Amino acid sequence: MTDEQGPRAYGFDTLQIHAGARPDPATGARQTPIYQNTAYVFRDAEHAAALFNLQEVGYIYSRLTNPTVSALQERIATLEGGAGAVCTGxxxxxxxxxxFPLMSPGDDVVVSNRLYGGTVTQFSQTFKRFGWKAKFVDMDKPGEVARACGKRTKAIFCESICNPGGYVTDLPKIAAVAEKKGLPLIVDNTSATPYLCKPIEMGATLVVHSTTKYLSGSGQAMGGAIVDSGAFDWSASDRYPSLSEPEPAYHGLKFHETFGPLAFTFHSIAIGLRDLGMTQAPMNAFLTLLGIETLSLRMAKHVENAKKVAEWLENDPRVESVSYAGLKSSPYYRRARKIYPKGAGGLFTFAVKGGYEACVKLVDSVEIFSHVANLGDTRSLLIHSASTTHRQLTPEQQEAAGAGPNRVRMSIGIEDAADLIADLDQALAKATA
Structure with missing residues (x-):
């Protein structure tokens, strides 16, 4: 829709419902249908050839493109303020x-030492099999980040709100380092979501999500997403040949030259999904679309509840400390207020007096909280990271990530805060008896 001044800029609450969701052209169905099919009929041989040559946009095979997944990609890209997005499994x-489009054997990526434990393992162990290397640094020290960037560095990677510790990254400062070094900044925005934080507005090149978490919102659909800002100049140097140089699989086509701001998105579909096959299922895309429709409402409640629970825990004598940037006592409080004005999210950790054993007793004693390896659910969840999600890390890595042996990770849901506090009260009584 437009007004007298031109196209109207819609608010977040409107976009989370309408972006990417048009009435189905075949039936008029208002909700995006689940296109649970694998292949699509070509109009004729010329149409098929144009699709395979990337001369025309359309549907070939659901490993590459699917109408339900496409709707989700458009919605996430819109909410993040990106040029395009690609969804994954x-x-x-x-x-x-x-x-994948940025790295070659021998290259490295500079990453935060406060990442989710599974990500640390993926970056430090699995990446070696590709010939890639991860350099772990403290993102609170921009100078250290800059010094870690070398000739073979291809990107900087961090989380907006770190899992599990709840630390908040000063994205504008890290983006300034990335810009000075001529590198793309990749930000995992899973814990914050675009409702609390828009990394692209702060200088990020790419934004990644586990859509399994807050975007889906109910613990029912696996998925991931990469959003491209469309602002990075992939041809400014010879550092990114996959995007700037001729692609043999498409008769010498140059992705950046041909697709401009959508170069990364087209490459990720035409080569990434084609060859790696990390495709998101249409059913999961449908469920995530439904979840995003209430994202702002849920995130506001997550933040409200997290603040109440964190304040209660901070004043409980059985608790040593609480790591939540929404508390005035947090060293990240001012940064969070500036960069994340709508709140510091619903994820944080707290240390229990009694250490490892007390934490184990606590997670075994809760009744409303669920002891699961997930976050971002409407239900409140908790886990002892040191014995589960961060178990593979060294003690030093655990402490750096905020997952020490005396800490429990909380993902606060949208239940009544009083009930959550009462549940923690009785569990702490048993854990510290």
Whole structure:
């Protein structure tokens, strides 16, 4: 729709419902249908050839493109303020796909030492099999980030709100380092979501998500996404030949020259999904579309509840400390207020007096909270990271990530805060008896 001044700029609440969701042209169905099929009939041989030559946009095979997944991609890209997006089967797949067009054997990526434990393992161990290397640094020290960037560095990677510790990254400062070094900044925005934070507005090149978490919102659909800002000049140097140089598989086509701001997105579909096959299922895309329709409502409640629970825990004598940037006592409080004005999210950790054993007793004693390896659910969740999600890391890595042996990770849901506090009260009583 337009007004007298031109196209109207819609608000977040409107876009989370309408972006990418048009009435089905065949039936008029208002909700995006689940296109649960694998292949699409070509109009004729010329049409098929044009699709395979990337001369025309359309549907060939659901490993590459699918109408339900396309709707989700458009919605996420719109909410993040990106030029395009590609959805994958999981958040871990999104991380691989984000780096795939950028990296070659012998290259490295500078990454935060406060990443999710599974990401640390993927970057430090699995990447070696590709000939890639990860350099772990403290993102609170931009100078250290800059010094870690070398000739073979291809990207900088961090989380907006870190899992599990709840630390908030000063994205404008890290983006300034990336710009000075001529590198793309990749930000995992899973914990914050575009409702609380838009990394692209702060200088990020790519944004990745585990859509399994807050975007889906109900713990029912696996998925990942990569959003491209469309602003990075892939041809400014010879550092990114996959995007700037001729592609043999498409008769010498140059992705950046041909597709401009959508070069990364087209490459990720035409080569990434084609060859790696990390495709998101249409059913999961449909469920995630439904989840995003209430994202702003849920995130506001997540933040409200997290603040109440964190404040209660901070004042409980059985608790040593609480790591939540929404607390005035947090060293990240001012940064969070500036960069994440709508709140510091629903994820944080707290340390229990009694250490490892007390944490184990706590997770075994809760009744409303669910002890699961997930976050971003409407239900409140908790886990002892040191014995589960971060178990493979060294003690030093665990402490750096905010997952020490005396800490429990909380993902606060949208239940009544009083009930959550009462559940933690009785569980702490048993854990510290």
């Amino acid at each position: 999981s958040g871990h797949a999104a991380q691989i796909m984000a780096l």
